Amino acid sequence: xxxxxxxxxxxxxxxxxxxxxxxxxxxxxxxxxxxxxxxxxxxxxxxxxxxxxxxxxxxxxxxxxxxxxxxxxxxxxxxxxxxxxxxxxxxxxxxxxxxxxxxxxxxxxxxxxxxxxxxxxxxxxxxxxxxxxxxxxxxxxxxxxxxxxxxxxxxxxxxxxxxxxxxxxxxxxxxxxxxxxxxxxxxxxxxxxxxxxxxxxxxxxxxxxxxxxxx
Amino acid sequence: xxxxxxxxxxxxxxxxxxxxxxxxxxxxxxxxxxxxxxxxxxxxxxxxxxxxxxxxxxxxxxxxxxxxxxxxxxxxxxxxxxxxxxxxxxxxxxxxxxxxxxxxxxxxxxxxxxxxxxxxxxxxxxxxxxxxxxxxxxxxxxxxxxxxxxxxxxxxxxxxxxxxxxxxxxxx
Numbered sequence: 001x002x003x004x005x006x007x008x009x010x011x012x013x014x015x016x017x018x019x020x021x022x023x024x025x026x027x028x029x030x031x032x033x034x035x036x037x038x039x040x041x042x043x044x045x046x047x048x049x050x051x052x053x054x055x056x057x058x059x060x061x062x063x064x065x066x067x068x069x070x071x072x073x074x075x076x077x078x079x080x081x082x083x084x085x086x087x088x089x090x091x092x093x094x095x096x097x098x099x100x101x102x103x104x105x106x107x108x109x110x111x112x113x114x115x116x117x118x119x120x121x122x123x124x125x126x127x128x129x130x131x132x133x134x135x136x137x138x139x140x141x142x143x144x145x146x147x148x149x150x151x152x153x154x155x156x157x158x159x160x161x162x163x164x165x166x167x168x169x170x171x172x173x174x175x176x177x178x179x180x181x182x183x184x185x186x187x188x189x190x191x192x193x194x195x196x197x198x199x200x201x202x203x204x205x206x207x208x209x210x211x212x213x214x215x
Numbered sequence: 216x217x218x219x220x221x222x223x224x225x226x227x228x229x230x231x232x233x234x235x236x237x238x239x240x241x242x243x244x245x246x247x248x249x250x251x252x253x254x255x256x257x258x259x260x261x262x263x264x265x266x267x268x269x270x271x272x273x274x275x276x277x278x279x280x281x282x283x284x285x286x287x288x289x290x291x292x293x294x295x296x297x298x299x300x301x302x303x304x305x306x307x308x309x310x311x312x313x314x315x316x317x318x319x320x321x322x323x324x325x326x327x328x329x330x331x332x333x334x335x336x337x338x339x340x341x342x343x344x345x346x347x348x349x350x351x352x353x354x355x356x357x358x359x360x361x362x363x364x365x366x367x368x369x370x371x372x373x374x375x376x377x378x379x380x381x382x383x384x385x386x387x
Contacts, residue, residue: 098358132365132373133357 035171042087042113043169044075046162050088051106054093056120056152061090064162069155074162085110088165090158091144094122095135107142115165118144121151121160175208216246224271225249225304233258238309246305253291253308259323260306263295264327270302271295274328279338283368288312289319289344310344320358323349341366 010016064071080086121127124147126136148161236255241248263271276294288308310319323346335346336355343364
């Protein structure tokens with residue numbers, strides 16, 4: 001320990017030379033791109049917004065910060081009470097048409113970069129509330145990064161979605177199940193929906209997934 | 216609760232003061248109901264509230280109902296309570312459907328029971344029933360710019376069709 005500290009001091013002073021310097025650099029220095037480091041830092045220090053919409057709020061953000069599930073393992077234990085300090089908004093529950101402008105306003109008040117998790121069936125697709133009062137999926141009025149299925153999802157599912165979101169923030173999103181199972185082009189759309197055409201990135205991911213599955 | 220003879224006595228007394236007000240009575244599952252004409256609503260409620268021996272001074276609930284395709288189509292239910300005797304009496308005011316574009320109207324009972332203010336707004340919000348004399352008859356639960364009366368039976372349920380394998384020919 002003492003020896004290593006001394007060596008680091010020597011290097012900073014410029015006293016380290018030749019083979020010793022080479023060895024020190026090899027052991028102590030990691031090279032990466034700035035974007036990767038930024039993504040790593042961001043993904044491990046997310047500040048979620050203290051925000052609950054309905055019954056899903058019992059699972060997240062309430063349960064996942066307790067000692068049993070412990071969101072602090074992923075560096076996100078600092079729930080912020082103000083959207084101006086938060087990075088992540090978890091839509092925990094159904095969004096009624098009266099609440100939608102409020103949610104959108106909260107989202108607009110958050111500072112970039114910001115992420116959205118649609119948690120549970122209701123905020124993803126209105127779930128069982130196919131009626132006049134509930135927005136049919138929160139992605140109708142705001143962008144959503146990750147959808148967590150369930151009614152409500154277990155806290156473990158929320159944490160799983162959280163780790164997926166971390167990988168997305170790091171610029172390395174996991175492929176969806178259609179890419180993993182060679183099922184691109186099988187999307188089903190309700191009446192009036194867009195036609196299912198995979199984008200350019202999807203085709204690459206598809207090829208990669210095919211290589212992985214055949215290997 | 217008033218029992219069956221008690222209910223008929225109430226009906227008879229109201230008939231003496233306000234002829235034609237009570238259309239019917241019913242006693243189902245021990246719930247006494249006076250079915251009245253909406254024209255006489257305030258007179259009947261005031262009589263039930265003030266007359267010694269009755270004194271239903273507490274409006275515990277007010278709600279609207281749509282009985283489509285029955286006629287008269289709408290009804291407002293007033294759940295009255297006497298807190299001394301713990302007796303409940305339901306007054307059901309029948310409202311005819313006024314036609315396609317008009318809204319059914321009934322007198323507001325906010326003067327008698329101030330608690331009715333929000334409940335009448337809720338009935339207006341969901342059923343489009345206009346309470347004459349209400350101090351602030353605006354939407355209370357739905358957004359202010361909402362169009363339609365969503366708890367009426369002829370209001371479409373809403374939502375979106377979802378494609379599954381069995382109906383993809385229909386929606387796909």
